[in-house]
Amino acid sequence: MTFKELSQTRFSVRSYSNEPVSNKQLDYIMQCAQLAPSAVNFQPWHFYVIKTEEMKQKIQQCYNRDWFKTAPMYIVCTILHNEAWVRKSDEKPHGNIDIAIATEHICLAATEQGLGTCWVCNFDAALCKEILNLPQNEEPAVLIPIGHLAEDCTPAPKKRKDINEIVSYL
Numbered sequence: 001m002t003f004k005e006l007s008q009t010r011f012s013v014r015s016y017s018n019e020p021v022s023n024k025q026l027d028y029i030m031q032c033a034q035l036a037p038s039a040v041n042f043q044p045w046h047f048y049v050i051k052t053e054e055m056k057q058k059i060q061q062c063y064n065r066d067w068f069k070t071a072p073m074y075i076v077c078t079i080l081h082n083e084a085w086v087r088k089s090d091e092k093p094h095g096n097i098d099i100a101i102a103t104e105h106i107c108l109a110a111t112e113q114g115l116g117t118c119w120v121c122n123f124d125a126a127l128c129k130e131i132l133n134l135p136q137n138e139e140p141a142v143l144i145p146i147g148h149l150a151e152d153c154t155p156a157p158k159k160r161k162d163i164n165e166i167v168s169y170l
């Protein structure tokens with residue numbers, strides 16, 4: 001697959017089969033997350049792979065949607081705020097940017113492996129933090145359900161702004 005084909009193939013999967021993700025695929029995906037760039041190479045992140053029934057049920061409480069429960073596993077991506085680069089000129093913290101890049105590496109690597117994912121940010125972050133027993137400066141930023149697509153799961157056509165609207169050549 002070319003990068004464009006990979007980008008086209010990835011879509012928000014909201015229906016999974018119960019077939020488990022193999023350890024080989026999971027290791028590959030996490031190695032792709034590890035390779036993500038970050039500001040000053042600080043790598044201010046952690047990834048919690050949620051596989052046990054007990055932990056899955058707890059994470060499902062943070063985002064109470066029927067489709068979310070169909071995923072065979074989840075990855076919780078957290079920002080280590082005390083390790084993230086902060087730009088001196090205006091004090092802009094870059095942990096959010098770093099975690100977004102690593103998260104998308106996970107989603108694209110999973111797509112390449114024939115798996116589905118969905119970014120989930122509209123979850124109860126306080127509850128998630130409590131469940132994972134995270135320290136104050138570690139923020140759960142994204143939940144990623146990950147798994148094989150259910151048979152009836154088909155991508156919706158991509159709705160994107162026109163290229164001329166989003167690109168300016170100066």
Ligand SMILES: Cc1cc2nc3c(=O)[nH]c(=O)nc-3n(C[C@H](O)[C@H](O)[C@H](O)COP(=O)(O)O)c2cc1C
Pocket residue numbers: 010011012013118119120121122123158
């Ligand atoms: C930062 C971010 C947060 C998102 N949060 C959610 C979410 O909480 N729940 C959800 O169902 N989809 C969520 N999405 C998925 C978007 O709705 C989806 O990416 C967008 O509609 C484009 O569709 P596509 O991913 O199928 O190309 C999120 C996506 C991003 C990038």
